Amino acid sequence: MNLLAWLIAEHAVAHDDSSFSVTRAGINELFAENFPAVVRLFLVARLQLHADEIEKLHELNGRISLEGGKEIATFSSPIAVNATDPPQPNYFWHMVGQVQLLLPQAGVYIIEGRVDEDLQLPLMYLHARTRSAT
Numbered sequence: 001m002n003l004l005a006w007l008i009a010e011h012a013v014a015h016d017d018s019s020f021s022v023t024r025a026g027i028n029e030l031f032a033e034n035f036p037a038v039v040r041l042f043l044v045a046r047l048q049l050h051a052d053e054i055e056k057l058h059e060l061n062g063r064i065s066l067e068g069g070k071e072i073a074t075f076s077s078p079i080a081v082n083a084t085d086p087p088q089p090n091y092f093w094h095m096v097g098q099v100q101l102l103l104p105q106a107g108v109y110i111i112e113g114r115v116d117e118d119l120q121l122p123l124m125y126l127h128a129r130t131r132s133a134t
Helices: none
Strands: 002-014 020-025 029-032 037-050 058-066 071-079 090-103 107-115 124-130
Touching: 002 090, 002 124, 020 037, 029 037, 037 058, 037 071, 037 107, 037 124, 058 090, 071 090
Parallel strands: 029 124
Antiparallel strands: 002 020, 002 037, 037 090, 058 071, 058 107, 107 124
16 A cells, blocks of 8 residues: 555545546645634545555544643544456555644644545644734
8 A cells, every 4th residue: 555645725626537636735834813713624645556455444443632641633534445447556545634623723734634544644734823923
């Protein structure tokens, strides 16, 4: 199993042909007038699975926490891929998940993800700041 994409976006849409569209991908900083603040973001993951890996149901699990460990949210998504006829050597799966978060304070938020016990996704950092008046 290989990770092909793992990102934060302003908006994302999954399509029927196993593709997805993403707007403003790669967000790692956001601004709010004050805190606590409600934000809406999209998490996008894309995996490549080998033919022998699709026979088993997999699961992506994750959590969003404030730097220092205070958990803000968790998420989970089953990973199920249907075999094709004729069989393919590789299959692809993606998750486009909308999350609405209540960020209690300015600071650094960490987004963690793991597929089963096998694949630890890279940590993503989201810096939440107060918008300064100009």
